[in-house]
Amino acid sequence: MASPMTDNDPSLLLDNQLCFALYSASLAMTKLYKPMLDELGLTYPQYLALLALWERDGLTVSELGERLFLDSGTLTPLLKRLEAAGHVSRLRDTADERRVLVRLTPSGRQLKARALRIPACIRQATQCELDEIRAMTRQLQGLRSRLHT
Template identity: 60%
Template sequence: MNDPENPLLLDNQLCFALYSASLQMTKLYKPLLDEIGLTYPQYLTMLVLWEEDGVSVGRLGERLFLDSGTLTPLLKRLEKAGLITRARNAEDERQVIVRLTPAGQALKTAAQDIPLRIAASGDMSASEFLSLRKKLKELRASLMG
């Protein structure tokens, strides 16, 4: 049933290839993130904060491609876990600034080997992995206009 000419076959859909690969990637991350007590979206949020602490919720949304309605409950859970704080910006009350707590900073050490463990789980060379990541970033940029 594999007909590369048929545009309506599931296996011929680029969107499905991306979606199903994303699902598999998330499954790979789950046990590793369970070890440090984070969900995948929380992990992505922490990656941004480990890179750039003290950012606005708006900036986090830009980096993660999430709207504030999706981000706010995620941040509340991270705050309840004691990993971040949220506070209004003294210079602009409309902005909420997110900062890591000492526990949030310390979690970075526990997460340090996760990318290497994920990379080791695939059958791709480092150069193939980097090439695929580059192509996916280019695809994302082109789709964004």
């Protein structure tokens, strides 16, 4: 009988784990973004929040959380730091006091112009063609969708 340490069941090999491939790729991607985001004074999650707001300014905190797949316990401190940096403002919705709207400030809008170079830098660093990036993105979005249902 083979011992657990010598049994090479392929289902338990680290390099056969989808979770590890996603995790290690995510770490590498975040490391790639770090110096570019440091120049902007942003963390990666803050950058993601700004991307969502550059697409559609004036989201509620709950809409932003849904868009980023973040709970309010994670999102609120992130937004407080963006607000302290002067990039966003959080205001109660006059139509519904329970809702908090997140709006870009002039500083937050100006960051968009400085961030425009990032996607091209990422594309160059990954050595992926745009079609390949789009295909991988769609595939990962599909996986995320299946995992959330």
